[in-house]
Amino acid sequence: MSLRKVQALDLFRSDDVIGIGMEADALRRKLHPEGVVTYIIDRNINYTNFCTEYCTFCAFYAPVKGPGRTKGYVLDFETIYEKIRETVEVGGTGVLMQGGLHPDLKIEWYEEMLRGIKQRFPKVHLHCFSASEVIHFAEVSGLTIEDTIKRLRDAGLDSIPGGGAEILDDEVRYKIARLKCLTEDWLNVHRTAHKLGMRTTATMMFGVGETLEHRVNHFQRIYDLQEETGGFTAFIPWTFQPKNTALGGRHWEEATAVEYLKTLAIARLFLSNFENVQSSWVTQGLKVCQLGLRFGGNDVGSVMLEENVVRSAGVSNCTTEEELRRMIRDAGFVPRQRDTLYRQFFLN
Numbered sequence: 435m436s437l438r439k440v441q442a443l444d445l446f447r448s449d450d451v452i453g454i455g456m457e458a459d460a461l462r463r464k465l466h467p468e469g470v471v472t473y474i475i476d477r478n479i480n481y482t483n484f485c486t487e488y489c490t491f492c493a494f495y496a497p498v499k500g501p502g503r504t505k506g507y508v509l510d511f512e513t514i515y516e517k518i519r520e521t522v523e524v525g526g527t528g529v530l531m532q533g534g535l536h537p538d539l540k541i542e543w544y545e546e547m548l549r550g551i552k553q554r555f556p557k558v559h560l561h562c563f564s565a566s567e568v569i570h571f572a573e574v575s576g577l578t579i580e581d582t583i584k585r586l587r588d589a590g591l592d593s594i595p596g597g598g599a600e601i602l603d604d605e606v607r608y609k610i611a612r613l614k615c616l617t618e619d620w621l622n623v624h625r626t627a628h629k630l631g632m633r634t635t636a637t638m639m640f641g642v643g644e645t646l647e648h649r650v651n652h653f654q655r656i657y658d659l660q661e662e663t664g665g666f667t668a669f670i671p672w673t674f675q676p677k678n679t680a681l682g683g684r685h686w687e688e689a690t691a692v693e694y695l696k697t698l699a700i701a702r703l704f705l706s707n708f709e710n711v712q713s714s715w716v717t718q719g720l721k722v723c724q725l726g727l728r729f730g731g732n733d734v735g736s737v738m739l740e741e742n743v744v745r746s747a748g749v750s751n752c753t754t755e756e757e758l759r760r761m762i763r764d765a766g767f768v769p770r771q772r773d774t775l776y777r778q779f780f781l782n
């Protein structure tokens with residue numbers, strides 16, 4: 435076991451939450467000495483909820499067969515363009531687009547959508563399709579991962595979000611998402627994208643019954659890939675939201691605020707080769723998110739004009755740009771808008 439893993443496990447087993455937070459805060463200050471905390475204005479668009487994977491932690495999908503299929507949808511392109519138009523009108527700079535794994539949509543459908551968006555909104559940054567979607571597009575279209583990413587990039591894709599990582603340890607993945615891509619597959623999509631010059635983010639959804647060893651295994655896998663390629667812009671951890679999910683239907687103890695903050699801080703310390711670590715208001719609410727800024731977080735994610743996946747799990751925290759800025763200022767930082775690639779806008 436690597437020294438990093440041993441040290442991270444020691445921290446997880448320690449009760450000194452404040453001490454761990456202070457260590458993470460010291461590293462955050464070293465990496466971001468200017469005292470800025472960033473946020474983005476963008477929109478999550480979920481182009482379809484039809485999905486063949488049946489992940490036990492997911493409250494969002496509609497099955498492609500059986501009675502549940504009536505709640506399924508596929509957005510038409512005009513609706514997608516309209517959502518982007520609204521985003522641009524309120525100062526949004528990007529779109530995070532993800533969906534279920536639709537069995538019939540081939541690569542041409544995604545290419546046409548991306549081209550249509552870029553023709554109408556050439557400046558909007560398209561941060562789309564988690565690794566499991568990219569793998570699925572490749573499978574249904576008979577392409578390699580590299581060719582799939584190249585074709586999406588040529589059609590307008592700018593970067594790839596880190597969704598679908600959950601816990602990057604196959605022991606956990608077999609239990610919670612038997613049909614979904616494995617650890618190596620997820621890493622391979624990101625490695626391939628990085629080698630093609632595309633940036634991506636890394637995420638972790640924890641509190642799904644994993645052990646502390648599984649969490650540090652996850653940290654180690656993305657730390658190693660970052661050492662190899664340097665292609666990740668940020669690490670974004672959040673906690674499993676159990677409502678309306680098969681996994682949460684059993685008796686479930688949701689991760690507490692302390693567990694969230696401790697995990698955030700240990701992630702900050704472990705992933706010293708990541709420039710940015712995000713504190714989540716969507717799953718934690720604004721108050722815990724604000725505390726996260728003293729536990730290693732230097733970004734609060736998106737003002738988010740639309741969010742469907744976490745809302746499907748019964749969590750509906752919402753905010754405005756001004757509220758996020760006030761929360762950042764009150765924690766002692768300068769709020770600054772950024773784009774998807776974490777480039778700051780110096781006008782505000």
Ligand code: SF4
Pocket residue numbers: 485486487488489492493494495533534535566611614
């Ligand atoms: S998490 Fe994604 S892949 Fe899994 S069921 Fe939900 S939409 Fe499908």
